[in-house]
């Protein structure tokens with residue numbers, strides 16, 4: 001056996017032991033609920049495209065795209081992204097007027113209201129407007145009730161409003177179980193983009209950043225951290241922001257006129273640079289990657305995430321029996337591997 005082979009065997013062995021117990025044996029396709037604040041950032045849309053790619057690979061079954069941003073255009077935007085590549089997942093949304101983030105985000109208006117010269121919508125969509133998506137809690141209760149036990153993975157990449165409402169829900173005609181009992185029975189784990197787990201913040205939570213997903217609905221986030229009966233795996237702000245998604249990929253793969261191009265470009269121009277030449281963070285995309293290819297991610301010791309204050313800072317308390325773990329920082333060489341893989345996974349076309 002030559003030296004290169006020995007090294008590659010060592011690498012395979014180390015990769016295998018790095019996979020958290022319980023993940024490697026996942027049966028495919030994994031049934032997934034994707035809970036998003038579509039419109040507030042572009043990574044939600046690219047994360048959705050990754051899920052479609054995993055569906056094409058036979059690894060994912062997208063049960064529903066739930067919307068936690070309280071703006072009906074959020075569902076329309078998701079539908080525009082999906083319709084562009086010929087997909088039509090099931091949608092649900094927070095009951096209008098009961099949630100947070102009611103604004104038009106960074107690109108909802110541009111995407112949903114853009115018109116052709118004859119006044120028809122520029123971007124194809126399959127739903128009628130206003131989007132009367134079913135209300136999240138009853139829709140998600142029904143989906144869970146009909147799912148196999150301990151099978152569903154819940155990916156949360158926005159506010160925890162739907163999640164908290166679902167956990168608080170009472171027995172009804174759909175199921176005699178409470179939301180928490182139903183969740184415990186049907187959901188395997190939650191992959192969530194939330195919080196700040198940088199070493200400085202862990203040491204001193206008072207100095208931690210108020211991460212957007214937690215801070216925007218801190219009450220629901222705190223409730224979910226406290227009451228979620230299954231493991232939660234956190235991709236913190238510092239993880240996704242350390243791995244960028246290149247603007248050059250948007251220019252070369254998603255040409256002008258593609259809704260992903262429009263959203264990325266609008267976001268970049270409004271948020272960072274007038275010329276839009278900005279490499280975005282991969283926040284939500286890392287929460288999707290973890291579910292299907294956990295070998296890219298290293299997890300922390302177990303513990304408990306809780307709200308440190310009402311403004312949305314969190315703290316992590318190590319504990320042997322804790323249900324929570326966060327993504328550990330990784331060397332730059334591994335970041336490059338994740339970036340390349342994410343780029344590949346977001347390349348979905350209408351076939």
Ligand SMILES: [Ca+2]
Pocket residue numbers: 036037038040041043044157158284
């Ligand atoms: Ca998001």
